[in-house]
Amino acid sequence: xxxxxxxxxxxxxxxxxxxxxxxxxxxxxxxxxxxxxxxxxxxxxxxxxxxxxxxxxxxxxxxxxxxxxxxxxxxxxxxxxxxxxxxxxxxxxxxxxxxxxxxxxxxxxxxxxxxxxxxxxxxxxxxxxxxxxxxxxxxxxxxxxxxxxxxxxxxxxxxxxxxxxxxxxxxxxxxxxxxxxxxxxxxxxxxxxxxxxxxxxxxxxxxxxxxxxxxxxxxxxxxxxxxxxxxxxxxxxxxxxxxxxxxxxxxxxxxxxxxxxxxxxxxxxxxxxxxxxxxxxxxxxxxxxxxxxxxxxxxxxxxxxxxxxxxxxxxxxxxxxxxxxxxxxxxxxxxxxxxxxxxxxxxxxxxxxxxxxxxxxxxxxxxxxxxxxxxxxxxxxxxxxxxxxxxxxxxxx
Numbered sequence: 001x002x003x004x005x006x007x008x009x010x011x012x013x014x015x016x017x018x019x020x021x022x023x024x025x026x027x028x029x030x031x032x033x034x035x036x037x038x039x040x041x042x043x044x045x046x047x048x049x050x051x052x053x054x055x056x057x058x059x060x061x062x063x064x065x066x067x068x069x070x071x072x073x074x075x076x077x078x079x080x081x082x083x084x085x086x087x088x089x090x091x092x093x094x095x096x097x098x099x100x101x102x103x104x105x106x107x108x109x110x111x112x113x114x115x116x117x118x119x120x121x122x123x124x125x126x127x128x129x130x131x132x133x134x135x136x137x138x139x140x141x142x143x144x145x146x147x148x149x150x151x152x153x154x155x156x157x158x159x160x161x162x163x164x165x166x167x168x169x170x171x172x173x174x175x176x177x178x179x180x181x182x183x184x185x186x187x188x189x190x191x192x193x194x195x196x197x198x199x200x201x202x203x204x205x206x207x208x209x210x211x212x213x214x215x216x217x218x219x220x221x222x223x224x225x226x227x228x229x230x231x232x233x234x235x236x237x238x239x240x241x242x243x244x245x246x247x248x249x250x251x252x253x254x255x256x257x258x259x260x261x262x263x264x265x266x267x268x269x270x271x272x273x274x275x276x277x278x279x280x281x282x283x284x285x286x287x288x289x290x291x292x293x294x295x296x297x298x299x300x301x302x303x304x305x306x307x308x309x310x311x312x313x314x315x316x317x318x319x320x321x322x323x324x325x326x327x328x329x330x331x332x333x334x335x336x337x338x339x340x341x342x343x344x345x346x347x348x349x350x351x352x353x354x355x356x357x358x359x360x361x362x363x364x365x366x367x368x369x370x371x372x373x374x375x376x377x378x379x380x381x382x383x384x385x386x387x388x389x390x391x392x393x394x395x396x397x
Contacts, residue, residue, distance in 0.1 A: 005100075010023075110229075111226075140222045144211070254306035358375065
């Protein structure tokens, strides 16, 4: 345990998945010094992915982690918002918290429309419960943004019987995340679900009874939900000396250490160097939060190596399970494994001589599991065999 001494106090600011996993991993690693977990929300720490699915659909009332923080010996401080940081002291709106080591895990905050009033976002359990109460068979929902969260919320709203219109400024859903060859079949999913998808449609303002478009048109709505992305929640670090990217992400090294001694960072708010992909990476997904939180704890304990996982995320939308692993770039070769006209299919990205660098699957979990391992190993695939869905991906070498 190279970094910690028995009397050191660790403060983890951010009580989402990354912060919780960091605190738990410290205890699992055998360290028994004081640990404080600070959360801005008044609730006990909870899992976020079910908010746009089971909570919104009324299947769950909460998604609190099944953890006994008292038994773990973790001081849980909820309802406290972090304010400016100085060496050795985290200031909060409920008083200062001195520490020897600090872990920044404040996640990301949803991007809002400039000057909008009355729009909803979906980030917290409060957001999900309030939106669920507002939606029903007669509600007209306008969803701004056709990204991952937009598709999930539109799916849930249709299951609740709402009339749903999705407005997307770009010319395709998931523009910037996936190439047009993949997003074209996804457009059909909206139509099949009875969702009106309006592409190339920019929003100028949210009004009391709907949305004003940039071209002067209006779309009536009872509720407006904005899902146009999120930014690292790091504004409170201004002037602290913690180095940030232009995006606001905290710059960390391979051990998740920031520019300040004794301060690490994990989760949605970090930008880490990936030797695997040859660039800095910022990931705002559950799997990264879980593993980076534990990696930060390992760095504190002196048991960690470099953090450089294969990024992974999933999305449940329009009755489909969509999964993605790896990281593709514009010059990579796209290989279809099955047809997007079929219920289940896979897309692979090969680089150079055929190294598998990314995979997207629709209802093909076995392909995803095998692809994830192959990406981690940096293997070269035979494009012809990889394109045959009858050949196991692990056998297409």
